[in-house]
Amino acid sequence: MPGIFLDVSRLLSRLVSGKLPTGIDRVGLEYVRHYGGRGGTRAVMSERGFQVVLSVRDSERAFELLLNQDFTRSRDVRALVVRAILGAVKKERVGPGVLLHTSHSGLEFNRYFEAMKRRDVRAVFMLHDLIPLTHAEYCRPGVLETHRQRMRVALSHAAGIIANSQATLDSLVNQSRCEGWDVPRTTIARLAPGVTVSAPGERPIKEPYFVMLGTIEPRKNHWFVLHVWRRLVELHGKQAPTLVIIGRRGWECENAVDMLERCAPLRGKVVEEGHCSDARLHDFLHHAQALLFPSFVEGYGMPLVEALVTKVPVIASDLPVFREIAADVPEYLDPLDGPGWISSVLDYAKPASQKRQSQLARIQHFEAPTWSQHFKAVDDFIEALA
Structure with missing residues (x-):
């Protein structure tokens, strides 16, 4: 196995800023856990390609x-950065x-990877999605060109290239044909759950409730x-189930915020949990009666696996990547089928819901990807490249 260098720029930046890990960050932390324990693995930080x-x-x-x-240790992180900069001479x-x-952060700067190549270090990238290119309407202005x-x-x-799913790899191949890009050697290494399954605490809400998990942004379909x-409350008043939204407010989500x-x-x-610890999230x-996952597009869908x-x-949009990961286990709906979502939520809220019981039976046969499987694929890939 060649020497391993881990880019931790985004992880350290978010730690200093006091931001909880997102899905991409959780993947990065698993790489730190797996490779950081090996003797000789070194961390790399970059800023605008330097x-x-x-x-x-x-x-x-x-x-x-x-x-x-530990968000109280930002001074220690800054000391590491200073020593690294002084030693970089x-x-x-x-x-x-x-x-x-x-992560996708910092990939736009040629000088970063040219410098590493001069130091005899070749780059292997994990690709999470191509959503800014394929669905630019769900992203912030300017992100399309940056991601391209x-x-x-x-x-x-x-x-x-390590792709997190066959759907992501297919998206890369299709986009590369359009752009005229050459695709290097690739492998698929699916992602394991980002949270540890443990004994649950007390029920946080007494009445039946549903959960949405993820940053509030247009493609996640919170507004819908x-x-x-609102319709459920109009129909059933206080008997309507509760919705718990776990995730910070993101970009261009003004309509959802207004609601x-x-x-x-x-x-x-509707309960909004913008800063939720892992234990509380679990x-x-x-x-919950079910996780709701009505996204218009996803590169993977970690919350689905975690649920x-x-x-x-899980009640989810009928996306190819969800079927790739979970086959026929979830309840699938069109992300714009209002009556269908209302009907499913009401059904799953019932104590004796047959649909819910049927899915619980299907879940028993679900085999989640594991980090051991993921890193076996990555290690084999690195060895093959070497």
Whole structure:
């Protein structure tokens, strides 16, 4: 196995900012947990394409800080950064090795990967999705061109690409044909749940409730579900189930925020959890009637795996990637089928719901991907590239 270098730029930045890990961050943390425990693995930080490689000792310290997710230790992170910058003057040859870059952050800068190549370190990138290129309408202005540049740079420098699903890899191949990009060697390594299954705590809400999990943004379809909930309250009043939205407010979600803040019928029937610990998230998920996942598009769908591995039913959009991961286990609906979502929510809210019981039976046969399987695929891929 060649020397391993982990890009931890995004992880350290979010730790210093006091931000809880997103799905992409949880994947990055698993890479830190897997490779950081190996002797000699080194951390890499970059800012606008200028990179520094931490010493082995400082890398171990960075990995420890990241895995502990202690937001009070920002001073320690800054000290690591200062030492790394001061030590970067030497520019020693650090390879041969492989740089594992598991986020999309910073991919747009050629100079980063050219510099690593000069130091005999080749790059392997994890691809989470191509949504900014295929569905730009769900992204912030300017993200389309940034992501196109990221893909262009990544593909030109990559020794290999790790895709999180066949659907993501298919999307890359199709987009590359349109753009005229060459695709390097690839592998698929599906993602395991980002939360540890443990004994649940007390039920957080007494009455039946449903959970949505993820950043509030247009493609997640929160606005639609909030309208579904308004209709449920109009039809059933206090007997309507509760909706729990777990995730911070993202970008261009003003319509959803207006509903959350100003829609009187939703008060008391929609709970917003913008800063939810893993333990609290697990409790909410474990006791829910179902996870609602009405996205228009996804590269993978970590919440779906997390729900099913916790034995919680899922009502989801009928997306190819969901069927790839979970086959026929979830209840699938069109993401714009209002009557269908209303009917399913009401059915799953019943104590003796036959549909819910049927899915609970199907869940028993669900086999979630594991991190052992994921890293076996990645390690074999790295060995093959070497």
